[in-house]
Amino acid sequence: MKNNFTVSAAPHLHNKESTAKIMWAVVLSLVPSGIAGVWIFGRGALWVIILGVAAAVITEGVLQLLTKRKLTIFDGSAILTGLLLAYNLPPKVPFWLPIIGSFFAIAIGKQVFGGLGQNIFNPALVGRVFLVASWPKYMTTFTQALNYDALTSATPLAALREGKILENISYLDLFLGKRGGCIGEVCILALLLGAIFLLIRGYISWHIPVTYIATVGIFTYIFGAKALFSGDWLFHILSGGLILGAFFMATDYVTSPLTYKGQIIFAIGCGVLTAVIRLWGGYPEGVSYAILMMNAATPIIDRHTKHRIYGTK
Amino acid sequence: MKKYFAEFTKGIIKENPTFVLALGLCPTLAVSVSLSNGIGMGIAATFVLLGSNIIIAMLKDFIPDRIRIPCFIVVIATFVTITEMMMKAYSPALDRALGIYVPLIVVNCIVLGRAEAYAQKSSVLNSFFDGLGMGAGFTLALLLISGIREFLGAGKIFGHTVFKAFEPAFVLGMPSGALLVIGLLLGFFNLLKHRKT
Amino acid sequence: MNAAQLLTIFISAVFLYNVILSRFLGLCSFIAISKETRPALAMSLSVMFVTTMASIITWAIYKFLLIPFGLTYLRTISFILVIATFVQLVEMIIRKIAPALYRFFGIYLPLITVNCAVLGVAVLNSDMFFVKGKAVPGSFIYSVFQGICVGLGYTLAMLLMSGIRERLDLCDVPESVKEFPLAFIIASIMSLSFMGFNGFRF
Numbered sequence: 286m287k288n289n290f291t292v293s294a295a296p297h298l299h300n301k302e303s304t305a306k307i308m309w310a311v312v313l314s315l316v317p318s319g320i321a322g323v324w325i326f327g328r329g330a331l332w333v334i335i336l337g338v339a340a341a342v343i344t345e346g347v348l349q350l351l352t353k354r355k356l357t358i359f360d361g362s363a364i365l366t367g368l369l370l371a372y373n374l375p376p377k378v379p380f381w382l383p384i385i386g387s388f389f390a391i392a393i394g395k396q397v398f399g400g401l402g403q404n405i406f407n408p409a410l411v412g413r414v415f416l417v418a419s420w421p422k423y424m425t426t427f428t429q430a431l432n433y434d435a436l437t438s439a440t441p442l443a444a445l446r447e448g449k450i451l452e453n454i455s456y457l458d459l460f461l462g463k464r465g466g467c468i469g470e471v472c473i474l475a476l477l478l479g480a481i482f483l484l485i486r487g488y489i490s491w492h493i494p495v496t497y498i499a500t501v502g503i504f505t506y507i508f509g510a511k512a513l514f515s516g517d518w519l520f521h522i523l524s525g526g527l528i529l530g531a532f533f534m535a536t537d538y539v540t541s542p543l544t545y546k547g548q549i550i551f552a553i554g555c556g557v558l559t560a561v562i563r564l565w566g567g568y569p570e571g572v573s574y575a576i577l578m579m580n581a582a583t584p585i586i587d588r589h590t591k592h593r594i595y596g597t598k
Numbered sequence: 599m600k601k602y603f604a605e606f607t608k609g610i611i612k613e614n615p616t617f618v619l620a621l622g623l624c625p626t627l628a629v630s631v632s633l634s635n636g637i638g639m640g641i642a643a644t645f646v647l648l649g650s651n652i653i654i655a656m657l658k659d660f661i662p663d664r665i666r667i668p669c670f671i672v673v674i675a676t677f678v679t680i681t682e683m684m685m686k687a688y689s690p691a692l693d694r695a696l697g698i699y700v701p702l703i704v705v706n707c708i709v710l711g712r713a714e715a716y717a718q719k720s721s722v723l724n725s726f727f728d729g730l731g732m733g734a735g736f737t738l739a740l741l742l743i744s745g746i747r748e749f750l751g752a753g754k755i756f757g758h759t760v761f762k763a764f765e766p767a768f769v770l771g772m773p774s775g776a777l778l779v780i781g782l783l784l785g786f787f788n789l790l791k792h793r794k795t
Numbered sequence: 796m797n798a799a800q801l802l803t804i805f806i807s808a809v810f811l812y813n814v815i816l817s818r819f820l821g822l823c824s825f826i827a828i829s830k831e832t833r834p835a836l837a838m839s840l841s842v843m844f845v846t847t848m849a850s851i852i853t854w855a856i857y858k859f860l861l862i863p864f865g866l867t868y869l870r871t872i873s874f875i876l877v878i879a880t881f882v883q884l885v886e887m888i889i890r891k892i893a894p895a896l897y898r899f900f901g902i903y904l905p906l907i908t909v910n911c912a913v914l915g916v917a918v919l920n921s922d923m924f925f926v927k928g929k930a931v932p933g934s935f936i937y938s939v940f941q942g943i944c945v946g947l948g949y950t951l952a953m954l955l956m957s958g959i960r961e962r963l964d965l966c967d968v969p970e971s972v973k974e975f976p977l978a979f980i981i982a983s984i985m986s987l988s989f990m991g992f993n994g995f996r997f
Contacts, residue, residue: 620823620826620975621823623819623822623823623826624819624820624821624822624823624911625819627819627822628818628819667879667908668876668879668880668883671875671876671879672872672876675871675872675875675876676872678871679868679869679871679872682868682871683868698915698918698919698922701870701871701874701914701918702820702911702914702915702918704871704875704914705875705908705909705910705911705914707823707909710909769987772986772990773816773817773818773819773986774816774983774984774986774987774990775983776819776983777816777979777980777982777983777986778979778980778983780979781972781975781976781977781978781979781980781982781983782976782980784975784976784979785971785972785976785977785980786971788970788971788972788973788976789971792970792971
């Protein structure tokens with residue numbers, strides 16, 4: 286959001302219309318990645334996306350009806366959550382996985398806090414880590430790109446973890462998405478198209494994504510190999526869910542700090558945690574955990590980076 | 599007789615130590631991974647609770663007020679040590695499963711809480727039934743939580759698989775799942791309470 | 796004693812097996828006191844102080860008293876008595892020397908006696924760093940360090956939680972989950988996110 290005319294820090298009173306506009310814009314910006322994902326992984330991926338989105342919308346609708354709260358299913362936020370959750374799933378998962386994931390994401394990640402604007406954690410990521418902890422087998426089995434049936438358990442990051450450099454993967458392959466991974470995370474090109482759209486229109490600012498990605502790059506460059514200062518930082522930036530996470534999930538207004546200074550701290554924290562988990566933790570990918578941990582720290586970051594309220598000491 | 603029965607039942611529902619008084623949550627969450635662990639801990643804690651309630655009620659006139667807490671702790675710790683030794687001797691598997699949470703019964707808020715709030719000012723017989731009721735309430739709460747966690751988190755009941763095709767959600771066997779289950783249960787009981795009024 | 800072991804203790808105690816979010820020790824105080832940041836900070840610092848000192852004292856008792864005289868079955872009683880006495884002593888000293896500090900801590904100091912985290916870390920130390928009745932080399936440093944890290948882990952969880960709950964105070968949360976249920980659900984999500992450090996190996 287452009288900061289030219291903002292006199293004080295949020296929370297401002299939201300115009301319901303503009304919240305919806307932002308949500309739908311983000312949904313739109315994610316469409317290229319979805320198309321790429323379906324093209325790379327096959328029709329099964331499309332079903333995952335459809336089920337994820339549908340389950341999210343239905344869950345939100347039912348919960349809001351039951352608790353007699355205003356229906357917000359048309360403001361695009363539930364759809365966005367369902368979409369992001371689906372993008373964080375491997376392509377060949379049982380049909381009930383995205384359904385349960387979306388249900389959990391909306392019910393526990395969002396509605397229990399009182400709905401949009403009040404959740405502390407990114408709902409899609411809450412759903413994702415819930416699924417990873419509950420059904421690890423399904424969440425770590427991937428299909429190879431453009432080979433709709435071959436099942437493996439290797440993504441480039443996982444292979445790196447086991448010390449095998451994937452022979453035939455080039456940076457271009459990583460960039461275009463010719464690799465195993467989650468549906469919406471593999472095609473960097475498509476993701477960047479959407480991200481540039483959001484940046485140009487001012488829906489997100491560059492602070493969080495650029496800082497986040499740069500931190501991961503620097504950290505993995507320094508520590509990413511046996512000898513210092515020789516890590517393959519480009520590989521790390523193009524692998525896993527970093528681009529998806531940095532541009533579309535770490536930037537979520539509700540769960541990230543309000544001021545630019547706070548956002549930079551937030552992004553550095555995300556970057557360090559992601560890199561540490563990738564390099565020394567047991568999981569090959571750390572983006573979801575890093576972002577959630579920094580979500581938890583956001584209230585404290587906000588408190589200590591507040592703008593001076595005009596007119597007070 | 600009716601009075602004693604009321605003492606007993608209050609610990610089960612109206613003043614359930616876990617869901618109403620929110621006491622003793624540390625071991626509740628930690629051991630409720632399986633029903634057998636839950637029952638084991640429930641019985642152990644009830645034994646300690648009964649023992650300490652009775653002794654403290656018997657000695658209440660002899661314990662100086664200023665040092666009453668350390669005195670209670672000595673009494674409780676004695677019973678916990680007895681429990682520890684019996685468990686190590688007769689059910690070492692349970693002892694291993696419950697781990698550090700057996701000695702931690704010493705600082706279990708339920709035991710110390712009932713000593714402080716009840717046993718030191720009531721008759722031995724009342725304290726006995728109070729201890730029994732609280733222990734039963736605690737055990738029932740453990741059974742409820744363990745049952746949910748074992749069934750949904752491991753697909754088993756008392757170690758036996760229920761449905762072959764059911765894919766359990768492993769997270770429920772983890773600390774995060776424990777916190778989730780108790781959060782949702784507390785919310786659910788709150789909802790029931792609000793509906794009633 | 797090596798650095799990798801120390802780093803592992805740090806990551807375990809603070810993140811992976813966080814004393815509150817994973818071992819559930821100190822949960823009562825966590826839920827009760829994490830509503831606001833100032834009391835949360837006060838409680839955390841006192842807990843960290845007590846866990847560190849308790850680690851030192853109980854280590855000495857275990858090594859020089861209980862093991863040589865074959866009294867390890869008295870571990871629970873002796874540990875808890877020592878802890879209770881120590882907390883009482885600290886309370887009396889603070890009251891004498893720094894009355895303002897005493898008022899700041901309020902009732903939290905005596906509450907630490909029954910904080911599972913303190914007895915918990917003492918028992919953990921004796922379980923982890925003594926094998927078959929003999930102290931592992933470096934067990935003293937490890938025990939003290941674990942005491943400090945458990946305190947740090949407690950502080951981290953308390954600070955994060957109090958920040959979150961203070962913010963949620965301004966929000967319109969569903970009636971039935973207000974206070975405790977929501978606190979547990981938040982703790983559940985925090986616990987999930989800390990699981991990212993599973994399998995940490997330096």
